[in-house]
Amino acid sequence: xxxxxxxxxxxxxxxxxxxxxxxxxxxxxxxxxxxxxxxxxxxxxxxxxxxxxxxxxxxxxxxxxxxxxxxxxxxxxxxxxxxxxxxxxxxxxxxxxxxxxxxxxxxxxxxxxxxxxxxxxxxxxxxxxxxxxxxxxxxxxxxxxxxxxxxxxxxxxxxxxxxxxxxxxxxxxxxxxxxxxxxxxxxxxxxxxxxxxxxxxxxxxxxxxxxxxxxxxxxxxxxxxxxxxxx
Numbered sequence: 001x002x003x004x005x006x007x008x009x010x011x012x013x014x015x016x017x018x019x020x021x022x023x024x025x026x027x028x029x030x031x032x033x034x035x036x037x038x039x040x041x042x043x044x045x046x047x048x049x050x051x052x053x054x055x056x057x058x059x060x061x062x063x064x065x066x067x068x069x070x071x072x073x074x075x076x077x078x079x080x081x082x083x084x085x086x087x088x089x090x091x092x093x094x095x096x097x098x099x100x101x102x103x104x105x106x107x108x109x110x111x112x113x114x115x116x117x118x119x120x121x122x123x124x125x126x127x128x129x130x131x132x133x134x135x136x137x138x139x140x141x142x143x144x145x146x147x148x149x150x151x152x153x154x155x156x157x158x159x160x161x162x163x164x165x166x167x168x169x170x171x172x173x174x175x176x177x178x179x180x181x182x183x184x185x186x187x188x189x190x191x192x193x194x195x196x197x198x199x200x201x202x203x204x205x206x207x208x209x210x211x212x213x214x215x216x217x218x219x220x221x222x223x224x225x226x227x228x229x230x231x
Contacts, residue, residue, distance in 0.1 A: 004082065004229060005058040006030035009050060009066030009073075010037055011088075011212075012154050013118065013143040018063065021218035022225055029229045030059060037069060038150035043161045047072035051080065059229060061085035063214060064186065065154060071164040074171060085176040085228055087221070088183050088211050090190040091164040091197070102155050109148055118143040124185045127210040135215060168197035175201040176228040180209030180216065202228075 006026065008019045016023075016034040023032040035050035046069045060081045062070030067089025074081060094102070105120070118140045122131060130136055143151075175198045179191035188205060195203040204224045206213040214221050 003028070004030045005054050005056065006032045006229070007050060007054050007058045007060050007073075008032055008034045009060070009062035009069045010034065011064030011066050012158065013121075013146045013151055014063070014066075014212075015142055015145055017138065017142045018212065018214055020215075022061075022214055022222055025218070025222040026225060026229065029226060033058075035066075035069075037066065037154065038146055039153070041153040041156040043069050043072045043157050044076075046157060047076050051077050056080075057082050059083045059085075061087065061225065062089065063087040064089050064211065065158055068158065068161045068164070071167070072161075075167060078170075078172075081173055083174040083176075083228060083231070084171060085178065085225060086191075086194060087178045088180055088186050088191075088213065089194075090186045091168055091194050092190065093161055093163045094159055099159050102159055106152060106155055109151060125211045126216055127180070127182050127208060129208075130210075130216060138215070139212065165193075165197060168194060169199065171198045171201075174228065174231050176204065176224060177201050178204040178206060178213065178221065178224055180211055180213040181205045181207050182209060183211045183213075185211045 010018045019034055033054050035053055037046050040046045051073060057080055060070050060073060067086045122136055177191050177195040179188050195201040206217045206220045209216040
């Protein structure tokens with residue numbers, strides 16, 4: 001089987017570490033490219049930059065904010081995408097309450113307390129059993145590498161993202177919708193909503209994982225993505 005190009009879209013405050021285990025496990029099937037989602041403050045610009053980072057057709061996978069960008073890629077260049085994976089994300093726009101919380105985190109960051117942002121987010125990102133373990137430290141280190149300026153741009157992009165639900169029925173490529181079974185940030189009902197609206201989509205729950213199953217339960221995610229790529 002010829003190796004595919006796999007474009008990977010990270011989440012908020014995430015970098016290539018988010019996909020490390022998938023890049024290694026899927027290497028026989030795909031040449032992975034991790035998009036840079038740190039430089040723009042609108043999902044439209046993020047998507048355009050991601051599309052420009054690869055040539056030819058590509059499989060597309062996004063987690064959380066990366067899922068928002070993936071849906072924008074589907075609007076901008078559907079003819080380039082051969083298959084789609086949406087992990088721990090939502091097709092809905094921000095609620096007023098979500099936007100209020102984001103503005104609070106932005107204010108906290110701008111007041112010079114950026115290092116305090118990730119500990120506040122951590123219980124929403126990973127399963128409670130991992131909060132005191134090495135994975136929590138890795139998530140916090142990843143956020144520090146992304147940094148304050150990128151965090152502010154990413155939050156602005158997320159707050160202004162459109163409602164993607166009206167376009168889900170037009171997605172015409174094999175689609176995997178996956179979610180950590182204990183995801184508190186984008187819980188399983190949001191994944192089920194997307195899977196129901198995308199023709200032929202397959203829904204997978206990752207047991208024992210929160211919002212970052214690519215890091216929390218990599219073997220399960222690797223297996224799901226391998227089947228999706230080989231599909």
